[in-house]
Amino acid sequence: MEIEFNTVRKAYNVCLPDSSRDQPWTLKSYQANGGYQALEKILREKTPASEIIEALKASNLRGRGGAGFPVGVKWSFMPRDADGQKYVICNSDEGEPGTCKDRDILRLNPHALIEGMTIGGYVMGATVGYNYMRGEFWQPYEVMERAMKEARQAGYLGHNLLDSGFDFNLYSHLGAGAYICGEETALLNSLEGLKGEPRFKPPFPATFGLYGKPTTINNTESFASVPAILRGNGKWMNSQWFKDLGVENSGGVKVFSVTGHVKLPGNYEIKMGTPFSELLKMAGGVWKGRKLKAVIPGGSSVPVMPAINIMKANMDYDSLQQNGSAVGAGSVIIMDETTDMVKVLERISCFYFEESCGQCTPCREGTGWLYRIIRRINNGHGTMADLDTLLDVANRIEGRTICALGDAAAWPVQSFLKHFGHEFEAKVMAMDGLYAASAGRAGAAANPANATADSA
Amino acid sequence: MLDKVLLSDASLQEIDNELDKYPKDRRQSALLAALRIAQEEHNWLSDELIEYVAEVIGVPPVRAFEVATFYSMYDLKPVGRHKINVCTNISCMLRGCDQIVNYLQNKLGIGFGETTADGKFTLKEVECLAACAGAPMMQIGRDYYENLSPEKIDTILQALP
Numbered sequence: 063m064e065i066e067f068n069t070v071r072k073a074y075n076v077c078l079p080d081s082s083r084d085q086p087w088t089l090k091s092y093q094a095n096g097g098y099q100a101l102e103k104i105l106r107e108k109t110p111a112s113e114i115i116e117a118l119k120a121s122n123l124r125g126r127g128g129a130g131f132p133v134g135v136k137w138s139f140m141p142r143d144a145d146g147q148k149y150v151i152c153n154s155d156e157g158e159p160g161t162c163k164d165r166d167i168l169r170l171n172p173h174a175l176i177e178g179m180t181i182g183g184y185v186m187g188a189t190v191g192y193n194y195m196r197g198e199f200w201q202p203y204e205v206m207e208r209a210m211k212e213a214r215q216a217g218y219l220g221h222n223l224l225d226s227g228f229d230f231n232l233y234s235h236l237g238a239g240a241y242i243c244g245e246e247t248a249l250l251n252s253l254e255g256l257k258g259e260p261r262f263k264p265p266f267p268a269t270f271g272l273y274g275k276p277t278t279i280n281n282t283e284s285f286a287s288v289p290a291i292l293r294g295n296g297k298w299m300n301s302q303w304f305k306d307l308g309v310e311n312s313g314g315v316k317v318f319s320v321t322g323h324v325k326l327p328g329n330y331e332i333k334m335g336t337p338f339s340e341l342l343k344m345a346g347g348v349w350k351g352r353k354l355k356a357v358i359p360g361g362s363s364v365p366v367m368p369a370i371n372i373m374k375a376n377m378d379y380d381s382l383q384q385n386g387s388a389v390g391a392g393s394v395i396i397m398d399e400t401t402d403m404v405k406v407l408e409r410i411s412c413f414y415f416e417e418s419c420g421q422c423t424p425c426r427e428g429t430g431w432l433y434r435i436i437r438r439i440n441n442g443h444g445t446m447a448d449l450d451t452l453l454d455v456a457n458r459i460e461g462r463t464i465c466a467l468g469d470a471a472a473w474p475v476q477s478f479l480k481h482f483g484h485e486f487e488a489k490v491m492a493m494d495g496l497y498a499a500s501a502g503r504a505g506a507a508a509n510p511a512n513a514t515a516d517s518a
Numbered sequence: 519m520l521d522k523v524l525l526s527d528a529s530l531q532e533i534d535n536e537l538d539k540y541p542k543d544r545r546q547s548a549l550l551a552a553l554r555i556a557q558e559e560h561n562w563l564s565d566e567l568i569e570y571v572a573e574v575i576g577v578p579p580v581r582a583f584e585v586a587t588f589y590s591m592y593d594l595k596p597v598g599r600h601k602i603n604v605c606t607n608i609s610c611m612l613r614g615c616d617q618i619v620n621y622l623q624n625k626l627g628i629g630f631g632e633t634t635a636d637g638k639f640t641l642k643e644v645e646c647l648a649a650c651a652g653a654p655m656m657q658i659g660r661d662y663y664e665n666l667s668p669e670k671i672d673t674i675l676q677a678l679p
Contacts, residue, residue: 069651147541159607159646192539197554197591198603198647200660233539238550239590241645255546255581257588273544321609321650328651362608393650395608409611413645419588 065169065205069162071328072344074315076290076304077167077174077283078331087205089212092173098218100292101177104184105226111142111185113299114292121291121301122313127153127244127281128361128391130379133288139268140278142187149277150182151253152285154195154202155237155244158361159413160393163317163329164282168195168202171286172209176232178285180218181292183230186278190231194249197238206234241417245465246279248419259421260465281391283317308334312378316392320345323352323398335378341394352398356481360390362410363470365477366403386477403482404489407474408436414471425468428459432475444490453479524570529559533574546577549585553592562593590644598633598640600678603657606643609650618654619643621668625675639675 065087070078075095079086083095092098103109118134125131140148152175156164167175179191195203210232213219221229240258242248247261250272271277287304291314294300305313312334318341321327325346332341338357348354354369359377365387367375375385382389397406411433420426435452438444456472463469479486525533533552540547552571557563563586572582586592593601604622606615623629626639633640649655652664663674 069649156648157646160609160650161646162648162650162652165648196648197550197589198657201662235539235547236551236554237589238554238585238592240588252550253547254544255549255575255577255585257584273541319650321653322612327609327613327653358608395612395650397612401612406608406611409606409608413607416645 065201067170069166069328070170070331071320071326072330072332074307074331074333076315076331077163077171077286077317078329079171086170087172087209089173089209089216092171096293097173097289098177098216100289101180101184101218102224103298104181104292105224105228108226111187114181114185117292117299117301118288121304122308122311123284123287123291123304124312124379125281126283126287126316126392128158128363130389133280133284136268136278136280137182137185139266140186140188141269141276142185144187144276147190147273147275148186148188149272149275150179150186150188150191151249151272151277151279152179152191152193152282153244153246153249153279154193154199154282155241155249156199156282156391157196157241157244158363158391158393159410160319160321160358160361160395161391162319162321163392165199165202166329167282167286167317168199169205172202172206173213174286174289175206175282176209176213176219178288179232180223180230181288182278182280182285184228186276188276188278189229190233192233192235192253192272194235194237194243194253196243197236199236203234203236210234240419241413242419242465242467245467248465249279250277257419259419260467262464287314309376309378309380311380312389316377316389318377318392318394320394320396322396323349323401324396325349332377335376335381337376338372338394341377342396345396348396348398350398352400354396355399355401356397356403358387358393358395358397358474360388361393362395362413363466363473364388364390365473366481367477368481403478403485404436404440407478408433408440410474411436411471414467418467418471422463422468424459424462425471428455428468429471431455432459432471436475439486439489442489442492444486446487446490449479449483449486449490522570524567525556525559525574529555530574537575545575546581549575549577549582550589553582553586557592562596596633599638600658601640601642603642603644603647605645605647605649605653605655605657607646609646610653610655613653615654617668618656618666618671621671625671638678 073080123133217224243252243258245260248258252258267277291304295303308314317331357372358366367387371385375381415429415433418425418429456475459468460472532555536548536551568582569579572579630643654666655664
C-alpha cells in the first residue's frame, strides 16, 4: 500500500514521522525508531501504573482533542484496581472543520497509537480498547487493521502480552457520519449502537462509561504522544524532556493543521509556544502575496482572531487564550484580506445547524435561527435589529446545553461580530441604502414582515 | 427465525465478524456496521432491509431506524453507482470549492442530492472530511481525492467504471 505523505510539512517524530522514514506505518519502521520500547520495558519490569501517571503529569501533555485536559490527571481518575471490565477508547472521530491531523497519525503512524493505547490499558487496568474512527476514514481503517495484525503477531496486542500476564485487545469501530460523535459521551452511545446523543455529566465516563463501565477516552494525538514521552529522548521516563520542548502549561510538541489561504497547507508538528508568525512563515506565508486578515487558530469552534491579535500570539494554551481564542484541536485556518467574513460565518453556522443532534432545545432551535439570520444578512436582506438578535440568540445558547456543541455554535458568532461587526453592518446598510433610494420603499428592510420572508 | 433472507452469506459473515468485537450481550454495538454492510450490498437501505438488519442483530426495528436516520452516511433512497461527496466546509471554501461544485454540477447536469439519469453518479454536499490540507477535496466511495481542479476531476471521473 502506498500512502501519500505530502501533507506532513514538519515532523518531530513524536506523532508524525518525518519524510526520511521509509513506510513509517510498518512495524519494522516503527521499531527501528524506538517503537514499542516503552511497552516492552513496562511489561518486562511491571512498572507501577502510578509511576507512569506521574511521568505523564510531569510531561504536561494536555488532551489534543480540543479541551486540553491533562492526560496524566485523566488517567489517574480511573479506578484501576476495581473489579470488572474497564475500557480505554481512542477518539479518532476527527471532524472539527479545519482539522486533519489525526487522519495523518492513523495513516502514517498507526503503531504509535496502538502502543499508546496499550500502555493506557496497562495503566488503567483495562483489557479492552476501541478506536472509534469516523465512518469516512476507510484508508485509515485499513492501515490500522493491518498494523493491529502486525502488533498481534509480534505479541504487543492480544492475550498475555510478551508473557507478562497482561491482556489487551484492541478493536476498530467505524462511525457513520456525525460530527457530534466526537463528543466523548455521544461517542460512547454510538459505540453502543445508538444515536450519537451526548449524555449528561456527571456521571463521568471514568465511573460510568461504555456499557456503564469505567472508561477513559483520549484523542488520537494524545495516545500517540505517550510512547515518545516515556522514551524520554533516550532517558527512560524522562518526561521533563517533553515538557521542556514547550512552554509553561503547554508541554511538548503538537501537530497544527494549517489550512486555508496559505502557500503550503499541511500538518506541522512544532514546539508549543512557537510564535504564530513563525508557523505562518513555515507555511510559506499568506498565498498570492496577499495580507493576512484573520485566523481561526483551533478549528471552527474557537473564536476568530484578527491578524493584529494572532500576529502577537504564540501557539500555546495560555498565549492564545490571552489573545482571545484557544488551541482547540490545533486547526489553524488562515484567511487573507479578500475574505468575506459574513460568508465564512454563514458556512460555519450552517455546519452547526446541520450537526446539532437535536437533543437540547437551545441548540436545536438556536443553531437554525443563527444560520437563517446570517444567511439573510449575507443575501442582503438583513436588518440592524438582526445583528442584536444574532448576539442575543448566541448568548442564550451558550452554557445551556448538555454538551459543548451549543457553545461551539455560539462562540464563532460572538467573535465574528466582535471583531468584524462592521462587515455585517455594511451588508445590512448597503441594502438599507438601496431600499431608501427607491421611492416608497424607505425603511422596508427594517420591516420585520419583509425580513422574515427569507427566514423559512 | 428469518422468513426472508436479504443479505448474502458474505455480508452475514462480515456482520458476525463485527459482532465478535463486542461483549456477547452487547450485539447492538454492531448495528452501525451491520447497516453499512447491508447498504454496501444493496446500494441503499430500504425499510425492509433496515428491519431485516434489526432482526439479524436482535434489536427492535425502531433501534435500527433511529440509527439509519441519524447518521449521514446511510442512504435511505437509491443512489448512483458512485457517490461523490464534495466538502464545502471552511477550509475547502477558502480554497475554491465553489468552483469545484459548479464544475461537477455542470459536467454531470445534476444538483446536490441528485443522481444522473444513467444511474452512474450521485452528488452530495458533505461537511468537513478531515483532509483540509488537501482542500478542495471530495470522497468517492471509499477514496479521498484532494487538491482538486476541473482537469483533475475529468481524469478521476473518467477512470470510474
